[in-house]
Amino acid sequence: MEHFRLFVLPFYAGAFFLLITLLCKYIYWFIGLSREQKRLFWRSLPTRATWKSVVEIFNESLLHRKIWRTNPLLGYMHTSFALGWFLLISVGWLETFVYFKGESVPLYVDIFFSYYVHPIFERNFNFSLIKDALLLLILVGVVLALFKRLYSRIMGMKRTTKHMLGDRVALTALWLIFPARLLAESLTSAEVWRFGGYVWTLSENTQLIPPGIGCGSFLTGSLGQWLADFLPARIIEAQHVELTAWWIYSIALGVFFVALPFSRYMHIFTEIPLIFLRNAGLRAAEKESSFDHFQVDACSRCGICIDPCQLQSGAGIQGVQSVYFLRDRRYGRLTDAVADNCLMCGRCQQACPVGIEQNTLRLNSRVKRAYPDSPNRYAYIQGKDLSTGEGKVGYFAGCMTLLTPKILRAMEQIFTAAGEEVWWADKNGGVCCGRPLKLSGEVDAARKMMDFNKNLFRQHGITTLVTSCPICLKVFKEDYALEGIEVLHHSEYLQRLLAEGRLKLRSGSETFTYHDPCELGRGSGIYEAPREVIAALGVLKEPAETREHALCCGSSLANTAIDDEGQRRIGEQVAMALAATGADSIVTACPLCKKGIAREATLPVYDLAEIVARAL
Amino acid sequence: MTGRVIIIGGGVAGMQTAITLDELGFKPVIIEKEASLGGKLCRWDRLFPTMTPAQEVLGDLLKRVEKTASEVRTSTTVSEIEEQGRGVTLSDGSRLDAEAVVVASGFDIFPAERKEEYGYGLYDNVYTTVDVERMFREGGVRMADGREPKTVAFLHCVGSRDEKVNQRHCSRVCCITGVKQAIEVKQQIPGAEIFSFYMDMRMFGPGYEELYRQAQQQYNIHFVRGRISEASPTIDHRIHIKAEDTLIGRPLRMSVDMLILAVGMQAGSSNVAFGRNNNIDLYPSGFLRPLNQFSGNVRSSSPRLFYAGTVTAPKNIGESINEGIAAAYQVAQTLNAAKS
Numbered sequence: 001m002e003h004f005r006l007f008v009l010p011f012y013a014g015a016f017f018l019l020i021t022l023l024c025k026y027i028y029w030f031i032g033l034s035r036e037q038k039r040l041f042w043r044s045l046p047t048r049a050t051w052k053s054v055v056e057i058f059n060e061s062l063l064h065r066k067i068w069r070t071n072p073l074l075g076y077m078h079t080s081f082a083l084g085w086f087l088l089i090s091v092g093w094l095e096t097f098v099y100f101k102g103e104s105v106p107l108y109v110d111i112f113f114s115y116y117v118h119p120i121f122e123r124n125f126n127f128s129l130i131k132d133a134l135l136l137l138i139l140v141g142v143v144l145a146l147f148k149r150l151y152s153r154i155m156g157m158k159r160t161t162k163h164m165l166g167d168r169v170a171l172t173a174l175w176l177i178f179p180a181r182l183l184a185e186s187l188t189s190a191e192v193w194r195f196g197g198y199v200w201t202l203s204e205n206t207q208l209i210p211p212g213i214g215c216g217s218f219l220t221g222s223l224g225q226w227l228a229d230f231l232p233a234r235i236i237e238a239q240h241v242e243l244t245a246w247w248i249y250s251i252a253l254g255v256f257f258v259a260l261p262f263s264r265y266m267h268i269f270t271e272i273p274l275i276f277l278r279n280a281g282l283r284a285a286e287k288e289s290s291f292d293h294f295q296v297d298a299c300s301r302c303g304i305c306i307d308p309c310q311l312q313s314g315a316g317i318q319g320v321q322s323v324y325f326l327r328d329r330r331y332g333r334l335t336d337a338v339a340d341n342c343l344m345c346g347r348c349q350q351a352c353p354v355g356i357e358q359n360t361l362r363l364n365s366r367v368k369r370a371y372p373d374s375p376n377r378y379a380y381i382q383g384k385d386l387s388t389g390e391g392k393v394g395y396f397a398g399c400m401t402l403l404t405p406k407i408l409r410a411m412e413q414i415f416t417a418a419g420e421e422v423w424w425a426d427k428n429g430g431v432c433c434g435r436p437l438k439l440s441g442e443v444d445a446a447r448k449m450m451d452f453n454k455n456l457f458r459q460h461g462i463t464t465l466v467t468s469c470p471i472c473l474k475v476f477k478e479d480y481a482l483e484g485i486e487v488l489h490h491s492e493y494l495q496r497l498l499a500e501g502r503l504k505l506r507s508g509s510e511t512f513t514y515h516d517p518c519e520l521g522r523g524s525g526i527y528e529a530p531r532e533v534i535a536a537l538g539v540l541k542e543p544a545e546t547r548e549h550a551l552c553c554g555s556s557l558a559n560t561a562i563d564d565e566g567q568r569r570i571g572e573q574v575a576m577a578l579a580a581t582g583a584d585s586i587v588t589a590c591p592l593c594k595k596g597i598a599r600e601a602t603l604p605v606y607d608l609a610e611i612v613a614r615a616l
Numbered sequence: 617m618t619g620r621v622i623i624i625g626g627g628v629a630g631m632q633t634a635i636t637l638d639e640l641g642f643k644p645v646i647i648e649k650e651a652s653l654g655g656k657l658c659r660w661d662r663l664f665p666t667m668t669p670a671q672e673v674l675g676d677l678l679k680r681v682e683k684t685a686s687e688v689r690t691s692t693t694v695s696e697i698e699e700q701g702r703g704v705t706l707s708d709g710s711r712l713d714a715e716a717v718v719v720a721s722g723f724d725i726f727p728a729e730r731k732e733e734y735g736y737g738l739y740d741n742v743y744t745t746v747d748v749e750r751m752f753r754e755g756g757v758r759m760a761d762g763r764e765p766k767t768v769a770f771l772h773c774v775g776s777r778d779e780k781v782n783q784r785h786c787s788r789v790c791c792i793t794g795v796k797q798a799i800e801v802k803q804q805i806p807g808a809e810i811f812s813f814y815m816d817m818r819m820f821g822p823g824y825e826e827l828y829r830q831a832q833q834q835y836n837i838h839f840v841r842g843r844i845s846e847a848s849p850t851i852d853h854r855i856h857i858k859a860e861d862t863l864i865g866r867p868l869r870m871s872v873d874m875l876i877l878a879v880g881m882q883a884g885s886s887n888v889a890f891g892r893n894n895n896i897d898l899y900p901s902g903f904l905r906p907l908n909q910f911s912g913n914v915r916s917s918s919p920r921l922f923y924a925g926t927v928t929a930p931k932n933i934g935e936s937i938n939e940g941i942a943a944a945y946q947v948a949q950t951l952n953a954a955k956s
Contacts, residue, residue, distance in 0.1 A: 403733040403846055428848070429858070564779040598730070599782055 003116060007247040008108040014257030021261040022269055025293075030273075032290025037282050044280035053279045061271050062086055066353040070304055071156025073144060078302075080141025081174075082268070088134045095127040114185045115246055118197045118215040132219035138178050145175065159312065161303035161323050163264070170259035176252040182220065184245035187236075189216040189224025194236050264327075267300035271354060274298045284360040286443055288368055295356045299326040305348035305358070310552055311559075314573040315566035317341060322348040322358045329365055339365050341561035343570075344439060345552035346522040366441030373445040381452050386428040387460065391421030394462035394485075396453075396476075398469035399432055400591035407468050407591055410613035411490065417616050418502040423460050425453075435475035439558040446479075454480050466493045468609060470520035470590045471557060477524065489520060491530040491589045491608055498536055505615040510538040512611070513583035515574065515597060516550035517590035530589045530608050537615050541581040551577060553588075555596030572600040579603055587611055619643045621947055622704055622714040624694050627655020628933050629925025630720035631677045632940025638684035640948040645687040645712070647694055647704070653678060655722055661752035663933065664789075664796040665823035673933065693886070694721075697893045701920030716947045719890060719904065720924040720940065723881040726775025726783065734771070734877055739849040741765075744774075744879045745790065748797050756804050757874070760853065764805050765873035769857060770794045771844050772814040776880030785901045787880030787930045791817050792824045794878040795831050802835040810837045811872070813844050813859055821932060842868070847875055881930040895921055904928050914943040919950050 033041070044050060059065045062083045068075030096110045099117060109116045144155070152160045163171065191197065193214035198207060209215070214224050228236060235241055260266060274294040282291050301323050311317040320341040328334040342362050349358040395415070401407050408427070415422045434449035457465060465482065467473050468490040476487045488496075497503045512534050520526050527547050534540045545551055554562075554570025575597050578586045586605045588594050598605040619642045623630045626648030634644040646653065654677075660670040681688070696705040701717040728736035728744045736742045740760040743751075751757045759765050772794050776787040791814070798810050812831075817839070819825040831837045842860040850856050855875045859868045883902025891898045895918035897905040906928050907915040914923050924943040925936035 402848070405735050405738055405848065406732060409738060428856075568779075568782060595732075595780075599780070 003106075003109070005108075005112075005115075005243070005246070007243060007250045008112060009250070010247075010254030011111060011250040011257075012108070012254075014254030018257040018260055025261065025297075026273055029290050029293045032293075033282075034289065037277075037289070037291060040282060041277060041280045044276070049279040049281075050276070053276045056275050056279070057272055060275070060353070061268075064353065067302070067304070070351070070353070073155045074148070074157065077141050077144040077148065077155070080137050080144075084134050084138040084141060088131060088138070091127060091130050091134065095131070098127075112246065112250075114216065114220070115188055118188065118192050118209060126217070128215070128217035128221070132217040132221070135178065135182060136219055139182065142175055142178055157303060157307060159303065159306045161301045161306065162319075163301065164327070166259060167263045167301065170256055170263035170265050173252050173256035173259060174265070177249065177256060180245065180249040180252050182223070184242070184249045185216055185220040186223035186227055187242040187245050189214045189220050190227035190231065191236050191239075191242055193225050193228035194233065264299070264301040266297045267354065270294060270297040274354075278355070284357045284364060286360075286364055286367055286438075288364045292361060292364070295361060296326050296330045298354050299323065299330075299356055300354065301327060302353065304351050304353060308347040308351045310345070310347070310554065310570050310573065311341065311343065311562070311566070314554065314570035315562065316569075317562070317566060320561075322352070322356070322362075325358075325362060325365075326356070329361070334365060334369075336369065337561060339369060340440075340559070342559055343518070343552050343554065343556040343562075344558035345518040345556060347549070347552065350522060350548055363439065363441070366439075367443050368441075370441035370443075373442060373448075378445060378448045381431050381448070384431060384452075385456060385459075386430055387423060387425050387456065388427060389422050389424045390460075391423045392462055393420050393464045393466060394423045394425050394457060394460065395427075396425040396430075396433070396465060396467040396469075396472055397427060398467055398472040398591070400471070400595075401468050402426070402429070404591040404594055404607070407594070407607040407609050410607065410609035411468060413613040413616060414494070414497070414503070414609060418497050423462055425456065425460075431456075433469075433472040433475050434479070435471050436557045438475065438479070440560055450475070450479055454482065457482065457485060464488060464493075466490055468589075468591065468607065470517045470524065470526075471592065474519045474523050489524070489526055489529070489589065491520070491526060491533060494533045494608065494612055495529040498533065503612070503616070505536055505612065507536060507615070508538050510585070511541050511583040512538055512585055512587045513541045513543055513578050513581040514546075515543070515553065515578060515586060515588040515593055516547060517588060517593045518550075518552050518556065520589055521550055522548055530587075533608055533612060534587060537611055541583045543577050543581050545577065553590075553593040553596035555592050557592065567596065568599060571596045575599075575601040575603075585611075618713065618715060619951070620645060620714050621716045621718060621951075622647060622694075622712060623718045623720055623924075624697070624704070625655065625719070625721040625925070625927070626650075626653040626688065626690070627720065627722045627925065627936070628657055628673075628677060629722070629927075629936040629940045629943075630655070630718070631681050632937045633718050633720055633924050633944050634686045635677070635680045635684060636941050636944030637947060638686055640944060642715075642948065642951070643685060643687070645689065645714070646681075647692050647706070647712075648688065648690045649693045651691050653681065653688060653690070656725075657933065659746060659749055661749045662796070662800070664792045665821065665827040667796070695889060697890055697896065697921070699893055699895060699918070701895070701916075701918050701922075715951050716920040716922065718922040718924055718943050718947060719896075719927050720943070721884050721886055721890075721927050723903075723926040723930065724884050726781075726787075726879045726882045728774055728877045728879050730781050731774055731778075731877070733846040734774070734844070734875065735847050735849065735855070736877060739847070739855060740853045741855055741873060742847065742875045742877065744877045745793050745797055746879060748801075748876055752800060757801055759873055763873075765801075765808060766805075767809045767870075767872040768798075768801055768811070768874045768876060769844070769855070769870075769872040770798055770810070770812040770876045770878060772812065772817075772878045773843065774877040774879050775882060777815065783880060783882055783901070785903075785930065786818060788818065788820060789930060789932050790878040790880050792819060792821065792827065794876075795819075795824075795828050795837075797876065798837045799827070799831050799835050802837065810835075811870075812837055812839045813842060814839060815841070815843060821934075840868070844875075881926060884927060887927070893921075914939055914946055922947055 064078040067078045148155050196211040197209045214221050303323050305322040309321045320338045344359050397408050431452050432449050434446035437446035464486045466488050473489045551574045553574050554567045579602050586603050589608045594605050594607050621637050621642050621644050623633050623646045626646045634646050637644040654674050657674045693707040694704045695707050703713045775783050819828050840861050842862040844857045844859045847855050847857045854871045856871045861868050890896050895916050899905045904927050906913050922943045924939040
């Protein structure tokens with residue numbers, strides 16, 4: 001223990017605490033997984049999914065490729081911290097291993113190598129050069145991180161996360177680690193420059209370094225030389241100056257490690273088990289599960305989700321975005337005001353570099369917070385069959401299409417023109433598809449609607465179910481389990497009628513712009529069908545943000561907290577973006593979007609069915 | 617000093633402004649976008665609450681305008697009002713010089729098609745109160761097939777107090793219009809059943825409340841507190857409506873022969889263009905905001921720019937005419953002060 005120095009203690013305490021805390025958390029969460037989820041995980045080892053996870057961890061946890069796509073500077077900042085630090089540690093270990101020829105030495109020698117061993121590269125492979133280069137890489141990252149606090153816009157982010165105290169402590173410690181290391185290593189080098197030193201080896205014969213050679217490489221070596229020349233001899237001679245720098249470095253490490261499991265930096269480690277579990281097929285569900293912990297804690301609060309959020313950009317609503325929702329949920333202080341104030345448009349999920357299932361997590365939080373359903377609340381729906389007509393094709397208008405009867409009228413004309421025999425599920429009124437209730441968290445009540453409609457569809461023996469409402473479509477596809485009944489959105493049905501030559505349309509030179517409804521595009525992955533139908537009628541002009549990046553109309557049923565003015569402002573934002581295409585009219589494929597956009601639109605707004613019916 | 621005062625809009629407020637300005641010795645110029653003077657008044661049959669024929673009021677105003685030395689330019693619109701009210705640019709690009717400008721361009725009727733759920737323009741037998749006035753002028757209320765309706769539902773507040781179509785304000789006069797028309801329908805077809813769906817009945821004028829009471833007691837019109845949520849056509853071209861009676865808290869469905877939508881007043885579409893003038897301020901509703909709502913109702917922040925009538929808020933005919941007089945006197949005061 002002759003080499004032991006007290007300053008290594010903060011590092012030791014922090015690292016030990018971190019290790020125990022992480023193990024406890026991960027084991028506890030893993031135990032909480034359902035039997036089926038655990039089975040999925042074990043069965044994924046070792047398969048192609050395991051290899052996929054390893055590659056993904058390298059690409060996303062170290063390289064952060066998705067962030068590079070958001071903005072190169074932002075990508076560099078994340079890569080420099082993650083990959084840079086990882087390599088610094090790896091190279092350090094390798095150096096210790098090579099230097100001590102595989103003999104075991106105390107961990108502190110490894111971590112504070114430059115203090116214990118004054119490496120001079122003439123005698124070794126030039127590890128110092130690599131380590132200095134990596135340190136420089138990270139220091140540039142630290143400068144960028146500081147720069148981002150001041151000018152986030154240049155780094156591709158208009159708004160950044162407002163952090164809590166714990167995060168600020170961890171952040172300060174993290175930023176301090178690397179300058180402290182630079183200073184400590186440089187001061188050690190300065191001392192060796194001035195007075196020489198000895199190289200610690202395992203054997204008895206020590207090698208002396210004469211003054212005027214120093215240690216380290218271009219960064220710590222040069223800075224050391226400069227300090228040796230610049231600082232008065234008595235300061236360099238006084239060992240406590242050097243030791244103080246090493247104390248600061250060790251404390252910064254220790255504080256960061258202790259703060260890590262309680263701060264946003266928990267994502268550094270949590271992303272790794274998350275990737276394994278996700279590639280094993282685990283997903284968040286309608287009810288909260290232990291797996292959600294891995295997703296919630298994998299959020300780095302980078303704030304990339306804030307800019308795409310239209311509540312923020314369109315309606316000026318702050319503090320409810322996914323980053324804040326996950327934070328509040330993680331610390332057990334979620335409020336209805338945050339949980340319910342979300343359009344569930346999926347734009348944040350699209351942008352999230354960690355791939356967190358934002359919508360599902362938001363949904364299961366709502367489910368947990370929902371009031372229990374009373375048994376007789378929906379008793380009146382029993383036996384309420386108001387359907388008319390007969391046919392293998394069923395048409396479900398949905399509540400919103402009944403409130404936009406031009407769409408219904410257009411569908412009637414289209415079915416007649418195509419010679420289709422149709423069973424009309426709800427033309428005279430019917431039972432809601434259940435999705436609005438589900439989105440508000442009332443899944444048990446929603447199940448009653450779903451069961452009712454499902455029975456109705458079965459009783460009337462339909463083989464195809466067409467709906468013009470993407471909200472209904474999504475719930476039919478995901479929650480109804482309608483084996484033997486093909487579920488189609490009317491855009492897909494129209495596309496099919498055109499392909500089969502059952503509809504003859506007059507094509508013109510009219511220009512249309514198309515608004516992707518969230519539930520149809522991001523929600524159900526249907527982008528091509530409506531575009532093909534429009535192409536058969538005229539010219540399509542795409543707005544700036546389209547397909548998976550399309551804007552939300554603002555009238556989403558999922559947001560039960562927003563006021564009318566907020567909805568209006570988002571609708572205005574969308575209407576302006578669509579008008580900027582210079583098209584003659586706006587086309588969408590959702591009755592709710594149609595209403596939401598029409599409120600503020602300067603152009604006429606039509607549903608896809610309307611422009612098709614017009615061209616018959 | 618030319619003494620020329622430009623009046624934008626030749627409805628009741630604009631005509632009255634011209635008449636008074638002429639009396640006070642100025643030279644009014646009325647710019648009217650339609651082919652003739654009269655504004656919306658030309659479209660009404662009888663006026664609430666006295667059932668006075670609209671033609672009487674209109675004819676009198678027209679006669680009085682004719683006697684003045686006013687210049688009337690019809691089928692002309694104003695595209696821009698100059699900052700200090702010293703002239704306007706007309707739609708043909710020409711400039712018209714003036715001592716002052718009175719904006720009396722009125723309101724627009726809420727387009728009922730925007731409430732798609734009521735099927736206006738889509739189903740037979742859905743009409744607006746404006747259509748009903750036309751029907752009365754043409755001899756009486758008739759369904760699309762020419763028959764007289766047996767059951768009629770009036771729906772109040774279509775395009776008023778409705779956030780979903782960005783019309784948060786109360787249009788004031790639609791309540792009494794609906795009551796007046798319900799009585800008129802009953803007078804024409806004594807056997808008809810009439811339902812009126814409302815949120816609140818706002819009977820603000822003299823004789824209005826009395827007429828409302830008469831509608832209930834004498835004409836047996838059923839007033840149901842609750843709005844219609846949606847309407848759909850039945851196979852025999854009647855209208856099936858869903859509503860809620862909020863006084864008894866029950867949903868309600870019925871089929872009627874005719875649905876009449878009491879459409880509200882929305883801000884005139886030209887207000888946005890006028891608002892480019894820095895002295896003209898708009899309310900969020902789109903109506904023009906006067907200098908203040910107490911002693912400056914007809915004034916703007918420019919001393920030579922004035923307002924009269926429904927360009928600033930929904931008003932009835934009497935109120936609009938009064939504002940015409942008020943605006944004219946304020947113009948005179950400003951211009952006489954400048955002269956001396």
